[in-house]
Structure formats: C-alpha cells, structure tokens
Amino acid sequence: MWELLPGLVIESIGIVLLITGLVTTSLTGMIAGVCLIATGIVVHIVRIAGNMRSGRGAAGTETRPGPSPEPDGDTVILYEDNLITITKNAIIFKNYSLLLKPRQVNFTDIDHIDVLEPSLTTGKYRIWGSGNLSLWFPLDSGRFSRDTIFHAYLRVRGMNVGFTVENADEVTAILQAKGLIRS
Incomplete structure (x- = not known):
C-alpha cells in the first residue's frame, strides 16, 4: 500500500486541478491536471518496476530470496x-x-x-x-x-x-x- 502512496498523492492533486480547470474553463488548470495525473501514473510504473527488479512485489513483500550474506557481511x-x-x-x-x-x-x-x-x-x-x-x-x-x-x-x-x-x-x-x- 505504501508503495503506491506517492503516485496516488500526485494523481489526486492532478484530479483536483483538472476538475477545477473544467469548472472554471481554465486551459492552464486542465493541462496542469492532466500532466500531474500522467506523472502519477509514471511514478506508479517506476516504483512497481523498481520493486519487481529488486524482488519485491507491489505491496512491498519479498517475492524471491535475496543473496545470502557473505561470512563477514557487507558492514565494512x-x-x-x-x-x-x-x-x-x-x-x-x-x-x-x-x-x-x-x-x-x-x-x-x-x-x-x-x-x-x-x-x-x-x-x-x-x-x-x-x-x-x-x-x-x-x-x-x-x-x-x-x-x-x-x-x-x-x-x-x-x-x-x-x-x-x-x-x-x-x-x-x-x-x-x-x-x-x-x-
């Protein structure tokens, strides 16, 4: 759930701007709203793709085992x-x-x-x-x-x-x- 929060916030602001632009017939408001909605979608895609690449699902749960740590670890x-x-x-x-x-x-x-x-x-x-x-x-x-x-x-x-x-x-x-x- 938390993985989707940044995109949802951006999309929500975009929806508010889009509706405000439609109500006031402001082309700038409509364009800004559509751009923010598209940005929110891109944020979703990037975060989900990053999680898949790192072995985490969309909900942030581990989907495959990570590499086993070396005997002395990577703490140096x-x-x-x-x-x-x-x-x-x-x-x-x-x-x-x-x-x-x-x-x-x-x-x-x-x-x-x-x-x-x-x-x-x-x-x-x-x-x-x-x-x-x-x-x-x-x-x-x-x-x-x-x-x-x-x-x-x-x-x-x-x-x-x-x-x-x-x-x-x-x-x-x-x-x-x-x-x-x-x-």
Missing part, C-alpha cells in the same frame, strides 16, 4: 560522507529517489565509472534528477562547487548514476582499486 565501510557510503561490495547513494530514499548499487552491477571535470554537460549544475532520462543524480545542493563528477554506467537495466562526493581523491582511489574507473 570504506568511505562515507553526507552523499554516499562505499562498503566492501557496493555504493549507497543517499537521497536518491523522489522520496529521498537511498539506492544501493553493487559493484558487480557497475560496468565502469567515468571521472569527469565539472561542467554544464557533465552535471555541474544538476542539483537532483535527470536531464536526459539515462543518468540520474541524487540530491546534492552543493554539486556546483565540487571538483569532480562521477558517472557510473550500470550493467543492469535502470538509470545510470551521476554523483559527487565530499572527498573525490579518496573515492577515486577506492574505485580505482576496485577496477571500476575507466582509463
């Missing part, structure tokens, strides 16, 4: 700041989703990571979200002042991840040691 933190956490096996992007939930990406799911100079085309001014629907940036209101931008390209379906960190040199060294940095 190699790097952590306000934006990401790097463990032995994964990167956790904080404030990733529409509800600012984190996203964990296993190193085995990453094809490669590009280390880039900040610019308009690499995402320097992208505070959060996507400009091209192939690369998603988690929330970072200070991205414009960072000295390095990373683009992680995934082997699995879904959006690639653009991200920044507070200590780019340390993260670059960790990712280089993992063999993820493309030369």
Whole structure:
C-alpha cells in the first residue's frame, strides 16, 4: 500500500486541478491536471518496476530470496560522507529517489565509472534528477562547487548514476582499486 502512496498523492492533486480547470474553463488548470495525473501514473510504473527488479512485489513483500550474506557481511565501510557510503561490495547513494530514499548499487552491477571535470554537460549544475532520462543524480545542493563528477554506467537495466562526493581523491582511489574507473 505504501508503495503506491506517492503516485496516488500526485494523481489526486492532478484530479483536483483538472476538475477545477473544467469548472472554471481554465486551459492552464486542465493541462496542469492532466500532466500531474500522467506523472502519477509514471511514478506508479517506476516504483512497481523498481520493486519487481529488486524482488519485491507491489505491496512491498519479498517475492524471491535475496543473496545470502557473505561470512563477514557487507558492514565494512570504506568511505562515507553526507552523499554516499562505499562498503566492501557496493555504493549507497543517499537521497536518491523522489522520496529521498537511498539506492544501493553493487559493484558487480557497475560496468565502469567515468571521472569527469565539472561542467554544464557533465552535471555541474544538476542539483537532483535527470536531464536526459539515462543518468540520474541524487540530491546534492552543493554539486556546483565540487571538483569532480562521477558517472557510473550500470550493467543492469535502470538509470545510470551521476554523483559527487565530499572527498573525490579518496573515492577515486577506492574505485580505482576496485577496477571500476575507466582509463
């Protein structure tokens, strides 16, 4: 049920705007209402597809067993700041989703990571979200002042991840040691 809540809220606001636009014959209100309803539907689709990909059903229940944890677990933190956490096996992007939930990406799911100079085309001014629907940036209101931008390209379906960190040199060294940095 909670999985559907964000889409339902967006759709409800859209319905109210659509009805208000119809009553007042406001074309702007009608268009805004239809756009919000469509956005709510897209949110439903994205959340359900994400749950299916992660092995969770629409109600959030587990539908398949997850991988068994390694003997020493994945609790060893190699790097952590306000934006990401790097463990032995994964990167956790904080404030990733529409509800600012984190996203964990296993190193085995990453094809490669590009280390880039900040610019308009690499995402320097992208505070959060996507400009091209192939690369998603988690929330970072200070991205414009960072000295390095990373683009992680995934082997699995879904959006690639653009991200920044507070200590780019340390993260670059960790990712280089993992063999993820493309030369």
